[in-house]
Amino acid sequence: MYEYMKGQVTFVSPYYIVLEVGGIGYQLAVANPFRYNTETKETLIYIYQAVREDAINLFGFNQYxxxxxxxxxxxxxxxxxxxxxxxxxxxxxxxxxxxxxxxxxxxxxxxxxxxxxxxxxxxxxxKGKLDDLVISELKGDEQISLLDIDLDGSNNRYLEEAIEALLALGYSQKELARIEKELKSLNLDSTDAYLRQGLSLLMKK
CATH class of the missing domain: 1.10.150.20 (5' to 3' exonuclease, C-terminal subdomain)
Structure with missing residues (x-):
């Protein structure tokens, strides 16, 4: 059983990340793959290993x-x-x-x-069993501003990746159609920012 792994994230997709440790690339399913980037030389990720008859899957987390x-x-x-x-x-x-x-x-x-x-x-x-889980909230430069988006610019790629990531999490095309207009009205500088805003909008609908 793994407790954590420390290595470099070498690949990020809407479905998983790859963490290279000692020359071996581990495929990790994570809640938000775009929280990670391949420029950071070393990242510590907590691991949960799920074993089934037909598969062994690894799930990664930023915090214990x-x-x-x-x-x-x-x-x-x-x-x-x-x-x-x-x-x-x-x-x-x-x-x-x-x-x-x-x-x-x-x-x-x-x-x-x-x-x-x-x-x-x-x-x-x-109920009554989660009080001991104090999880820090992300702040600072991840605040999202509302501006008109240049649909011909590079930001559109971030939006498409975010939509794909939301689909990978299990949200339906119908649910995403309800927030598409609002997402397109944003001018955000990363897939992570679009994904966070999309999740926030989905919880409000």
Whole structure:
């Protein structure tokens, strides 16, 4: 069982990243691949290894608390690793904990793959058990400004990658169509920024 790996991220896609450690490239499924970049020489990523009859999958997390939250989420009946990553992708973990503690079914069912029954199970299984997970929120230069986008510029590539990443997390074309206009109105300088804003808009719809 792996606890963490330390190496260089050599590849980033909407579906996973590759972390090279000692000359070996490990494919890691992560909640938001575009949080990582290939320019950083060394990155420490906490690892969860899932073993099934037909596959061995590795899941990566920036913080130890994120790994613990993931493990608690997949302990809930009806939530698999993919659904857990989609729930964590928005990074509003404080909002998630508040929703569970306050029986906010409406908030929880906004996540892909989470219906009313699963939301009820989340509350039943996790209420009162997440207080020890203090996860820092990202601030500073990741604030998003609202400006008109140059659709012919390089930013459009970031938007397309973000949309692909949202689809990979399990959001439907119909759900993404509701936020497409708002996303296109933004002038953001990275795929990560578009992805974060997209997740924020999806939780508000």
């Amino acid at each position: 608390e994120e790994k613990q939250l993931f493990m608690k989420l997949i302990s809930v009946s009806g939530i698999g690793p993919k659904s857990a990553l989609a729930i964590m992708a928005g990074e509003d973990h404080v909002g998630l904990v508040k929703a569970i503690e306050s029986d906010d079914f409406k908030y929880l069912t906004k996540f892909p793959g989470v219906g009313k029954k699963t939301a009820q199970q989340m509350i039943l299984d996790l």
